[in-house]
Amino acid sequence: MGAFDGEHAVVVGAGVAGSAAARVLVAEGATVRVSESSPERPGAADLQAEGIEVADGGHALEHLDGATLVVPSPGVPPHAEILTWARERGLRVWGELELGARLARVPYLAVTGTNGKTTTTGMLAACLRAAGLDAVACGNIGRAFPATAREHHDVLVVEASSFQLATQESFRPRVSVLLNLAPDHLDWHGSFEAYAAAKARIFARQGPGDVHVGNRDDEGAAAVSRSAPCEVRWFTTGEPSQQDAGLRDGRLIAGWSGADLGRVSIDTQGMRADAAACLAAAHAFGIRDEGDEPARVYRGGRRRRRRGPDRRRRRQRRRSVSARIARPAALGRGRHRRGGRADPIRVRGSGRGSRRHVDRGGDPDRVRDGSYGRHRPAGPRVRELGHVRELRRTR
Numbered sequence: 001m002g003a004f005d006g007e008h009a010v011v012v013g014a015g016v017a018g019s020a021a022a023r024v025l026v027a028e029g030a031t032v033r034v035s036e037s038s039p040e041r042p043g044a045a046d047l048q049a050e051g052i053e054v055a056d057g058g059h060a061l062e063h064l065d066g067a068t069l070v071v072p073s074p075g076v077p078p079h080a081e082i083l084t085w086a087r088e089r090g091l092r093v094w095g096e097l098e099l100g101a102r103l104a105r106v107p108y109l110a111v112t113g114t115n116g117k118t119t120t121t122g123m124l125a126a127c128l129r130a131a132g133l134d135a136v137a138c139g140n141i142g143r144a145f146p147a148t149a150r151e152h153h154d155v156l157v158v159e160a161s162s163f164q165l166a167t168q169e170s171f172r173p174r175v176s177v178l179l180n181l182a183p184d185h186l187d188w189h190g191s192f193e194a195y196a197a198a199k200a201r202i203f204a205r206q207g208p209g210d211v212h213v214g215n216r217d218d219e220g221a222a223a224v225s226r227s228a229p230c231e232v233r234w235f236t237t238g239e240p241s242q243q244d245a246g247l248r249d250g251r252l253i254a255g256w257s258g259a260d261l262g263r264v265s266i267d268t269q270g271m272r273a274d275a276a277a278c279l280a281a282a283h284a285f286g287i288r289d290e291g292d293e294p295a296r297v298y299r300g301g302r303r304r305r306r307r308g309p310d311r312r313r314r315r316q317r318r319r320s321v322s323a324r325i326a327r328p329a330a331l332g333r334g335r336h337r338r339g340g341r342a343d344p345i346r347v348r349g350s351g352r353g354s355r356r357h358v359d360r361g362g363d364p365d366r367v368r369d370g371s372y373g374r375h376r377p378a379g380p381r382v383r384e385l386g387h388v389r390e391l392r393r394t395r
Helices: 016-027 044-049 081-088 096-103 117-130 145-149 192-200 219-225 269-285 309-319 370-375
Strands: 008-012 031-035 053-055 069-072 108-112 135-139 155-159 175-178 211-215 231-235 245-248 251-254 259-263 355-358 367-369
Touching (some): 008 016, 016 069, 016 096, 069 081, 096 135, 108 269, 117 269, 145 155, 175 269, 211 219, 211 269, 219 231, 231 269, 245 269
Parallel strands (some): 008 031, 031 053, 108 155, 108 175, 135 155, 211 231
Antiparallel strands (some): 245 251, 251 259, 355 367
16 A cells, blocks of 8 residues: 555645655555746656546646645645645645655754755765765755655655755654854745745754754754754854854864864855754764764675784774765765756775765765775665664665
8 A cells, every 4th residue: 555545635736846745655655746937847747648647738727626635746835826726625735855854764864044954965975874874865956855765775865955854744853953144035934034934944854863963053053953853953154062063273073073074175154064064963863973972884795714813903983974974074066956966076095096976966875985995885785883783774
């Protein structure tokens, strides 16, 4: 049985997100109609070829006939006429995050903020992969959350926009991050207060056992983060407290352990903040850094001969968070074009020739990792990683 058996869903918009939502709904047992305002939207013909009804040329009230659920694309504003009709009929209005949350079977982390979301999301997914987890970046970064939730991974990292957060009710990340907050998309939300309230929905369903990560340097964002109904941790671009991630003399520091994780290779205020946020979120999820008590992480594949304690310690350091956030703490070279094709995050490690490429377009989890050679296993298993033990699985 599918998760949406018996539902009659109307997807508003036949763009990339809408088409992905329509396909997922059909795969999970729903009957789907797509309502499209444009008469010739690219992709509508593909949906029709797959047997999905597309009503194009403008939204109409009769498009909602027989519907039990309406799924708007992220760019459809809440005051759109078709959504007003849906609410007047008492129909549920669920966005992409809601669909993904109802389909997700593994833990997920979520990142939002006015600036830096895409960089931090890709950075965090790279850190989790470096720790041995099959982690994928999805959501607003260009790969649909609902479709990715149906795949087999250990953990997901979801970039969440304010548009997406406004139309969800059960999205509950294990770790959430609010990077910053400044007036944006006010034409869509109507006011800065409504925009801030949408951002706060990233932690609305969190509770005991979950962690929210806030920006201690951004007063407006910090005020929102303090209202989170779960444990709150912080990052800063200044000297970190004992529980913060921060920087000292341009070097990334884990305040909880005192570990020095190196310099951020692109030394800008934004990149420093993104790297510190990534470190705090990875630690909140249970990923160790060099100064923590060692967590045992198993990466499948060839066993290597033991070369003595110094060699083992160097190898462990390369596999730690610091190998992807720092050394130097580089998680981001090049341009980041949302929805674009190959736009790599280059990650410097201490290993010879180590460079990780993330295809930010069609397949964000395609990786070439020189530090682990060409024999990188397709399905890493976690043997012990704090509270992440339940991620253990066999392929």
